[in-house]
Amino acid sequence: MSDPQRDSTSLQEAIDLVELHASAAREPVKLWLLGVIMAVMFLGGMFLWANSGGFSASVYDTGRVTAGKGSGAPTPPPNPRMISRRLYMQNCAVCHQADGMGIPGTYPPLVGSEWVLGQEWHGDNHLVRVVLHGLQGPITVEGRSFNNVMTPWGGVLKDEQIAAILTYIRSEWGNSAPPVSKAFVAQVREETKDRKAAWTQKELQEIPRQVSPPPVPEPTPSTVAAPSPPAG
Numbered sequence: 001m002s003d004p005q006r007d008s009t010s011l012q013e014a015i016d017l018v019e020l021h022a023s024a025a026r027e028p029v030k031l032w033l034l035g036v037i038m039a040v041m042f043l044g045g046m047f048l049w050a051n052s053g054g055f056s057a058s059v060y061d062t063g064r065v066t067a068g069k070g071s072g073a074p075t076p077p078p079n080p081r082m083i084s085r086r087l088y089m090q091n092c093a094v095c096h097q098a099d100g101m102g103i104p105g106t107y108p109p110l111v112g113s114e115w116v117l118g119q120e121w122h123g124d125n126h127l128v129r130v131v132l133h134g135l136q137g138p139i140t141v142e143g144r145s146f147n148n149v150m151t152p153w154g155g156v157l158k159d160e161q162i163a164a165i166l167t168y169i170r171s172e173w174g175n176s177a178p179p180v181s182k183a184f185v186a187q188v189r190e191e192t193k194d195r196k197a198a199w200t201q202k203e204l205q206e207i208p209r210q211v212s213p214p215p216v217p218e219p220t221p222s223t224v225a226a227p228s229p230p231a232g
């Protein structure tokens with residue numbers, strides 16, 4: 001059973017609603033608002049035109065920007081230190097941490113480590129062995145004991161990459177030790193090619209200490225790019 005009183009109210013409400021919508025639709029767009037919108041769009045367009053660099057992807061290539069378009073200057077080579085840092089971050093930082101401090105009791109520090117700096121009985125040959133094949137069992141670093149396992153990296157990283165990482169950890173975070181050359185890493189890899197298991201501190205201690213000869217300097221970009229003297 002429907003209530004006639006209630007039906008008429010809801011009908012009236014519906015009519016009111018239709019009226020309201022119709023009046024809103026009739027409202028003219030404010031001219032001044034249209035003007036403001038157009039001005040904002042125009043200024044936005046001007047800004048993009050002035051700052052987009054022609055919408056070319058190469059504007060964010062800092063090498064090209066510093067060299068200048070058409071100046072003939074070669075693109076600067078990638079910074080070797082940044083490459084070494086990236087290799088360290090990708091392969092070692094998960095355990096030894098970005099700041100080289102390791103995690104107390106679990107992952108030993110590389111900062112100030114006699115293993116890294118080649119102090120006491122530790123030679124560069126021991127350091128390369130640790131990275132190539134890993135390290136396991138009880139060790140001491142700066143007087144603190146660890147007893148864990150480090151995975152081998154010889155199958156993953158090339159001689160050049162290991163040399164870059166070791167050179168990086170020996171000169172970062174206040175560490176100061178000479179670089180390790182690619183040739184030295186290759187030499188140790190050859191000497192230990194039959195080795196499968198991770199090393200122990202006890203085993204390494206019995207191997208006489210060796211030091212990496214300084215890397216052969218690569219030709220620097222300035223010598224490559226030097227203009228030849230004018231003829232005559």
Ligand code: HEC
Binds near residue numbers: 135
């Ligand atoms: C999965 C974790 C892990 C990763 C990744 C790792 N290490 Fe280690 N590293 C260890 C552990 C654990 C030890 C100690 C092993 C032990 O207790 O016998 C160690 C020991 C060392 C040591 C000798 C001790 C010291 O603190 O100086 C050096 C050097 C070293 N790692 C360098 C590296 C380098 C370089 C990389 C990257 C290529 C790397 N590690 C990647 C876990 C790791």
